[in-house]
Amino acid sequence: MGVSIALVIGSLFAGFPVFWMLSSSFKANSEIFQFPPRIITENFSFDAYTTILCDPVKVRFFVNSYVVSLSVTALTLIVAIFAAYGFSRYEFRGKRALSMIIVTVQAVPPITLLIPFFGLMVTLKLYNTYQGLILTYMVFTLPYAIIMLTGYFNTLPKELDEAVKVDGAGALTALWRILVPIAIPGIVSVGIYTFMIAWNEYLFALTLTRTDDMRTVPIGIQLLMGQHSYEWNEMMAMSILGCIPVLILFLFFQRYFIGGLTAGSVKS
Template identity: 50%
Template sequence: MTEIVWHDSPGRVVNEERRRRWRQLTVYAALTAITFVLVFPILWMVSVSLKPTTETFSLPPRLIPDELHWGGYAKVLADPKFRTFLINSYVVGLAVTFLSLVIGTLAAFAFSRYRFLGDRVAKLFVITTQMVPTITLLIPFFGVIVFLGVYDTLWGLILTYLTFALPYSIVMMNGYLDTIPKDFDEAAAIDGCTPLGVLVRVLLPVAMPGIISTAVYTFLLAWNEFLFALALTRSLDVRTVPVGISMMVGEFGLKWDEMMAFSVIGSLPVLILFMLVQRFVVGGLSAGGVKG
């Protein structure tokens, strides 16, 4: 029997190649437009920070100022209260990140490697806490913080943010540790490692992408939070960057260059941190979302 071989005509091949290129061009154009929409607020913030206040509302609006104006940055950096806001945000963010990683990793290790009475109920409780709108917790948290005597202190903010970050840390690290085979645990135990030794020496190095992604999320949560930082603090000595930015809105005017300059300074740590660990964040989130 003679085998029949079908060959595409040159015109059909050219048309298919043309359609493929048009599809790629459409995708690239859509991605470029979406990227511009997402990045434009940041570009405008930087642009306004480098303009005098009188040029902020000039028509037509200009993204690139004629002359760079650094007065807003100079005034913000020279004001001690703004430096205090930055230091407070760093202290709270780093403390919440460290505590949530330590406690969350230990809890996730227990959920991932051991079975005990009520473990499913405990996991369900941890996940359920993420479903409660944070705004509904403001008044109860205020009462608890006042009762504990940590109102208007950095410890009050740290404890508050820790309750928000800890459930995510547990869920994220639990999902990541579940992807690591238990054969590693058994091999380490044969070599004489205790359960804590297995966690520290074997699992944590392998789970580093999950740890980094969890750390980035918890740091961002503490750095960007505004509502509880406003409600649970009163004095300037313990307020953070988001509250400091809101305080720059005056009754009779608004110095846009100073406010945007402080916003840029407050955003730089987050942007730099995310750019440095972006690869680990993507890997950690994708791996932590799949159970092995």
């Protein structure tokens, strides 16, 4: 009973800010600061959502986020699957050193690389481009993806791909026809994590983009904070719209997510 009560209290504590954000998105700015505050507004208004969805600049923020996040997710998964397969199934010179480098990169605080990445992107003429953001995000998503998928592939018996090779198939055939379908839970969990990192990232998106036609949703929310006034209802509405893609991913793939994380964390 005590555990159930604690879980209910914890859920309310975690869920109330999201509920308040949703409620505020349907209020006028003046009503948000009304005292005593109204948890549920009596005058529902979709003005904040209409303003956002009818503004080409704000819609562009969402388009940019989708392009960057989906590209980072797809490229990270492709590279990580090949790398993890190599680490899991083959012994090669420098394998241990390369593994340590990957773990070290994962441990480096991203903020320490902000200025070097800015200089690098300017030098490579990738500043304020999709390619610059995508490559930058992959530096931070690939180590985790490789580590998790290597752990997942380690749980799969080597006899699976050896049986395919006996029939004359190559390593790539064994990987894509046998191991990848079995490893779907791990791949999905890594994909969701990667998408979330790219979708929610703020600091590098702010630093490596200059114009509104390249900015992403987190920067779009920040731009609603003016020098003398904040459009709180629009900020809340854009935040709600920004949560929807991640929620959809969890709803559709939640059955894979926990199993994928658990299996990927086990090293055989």
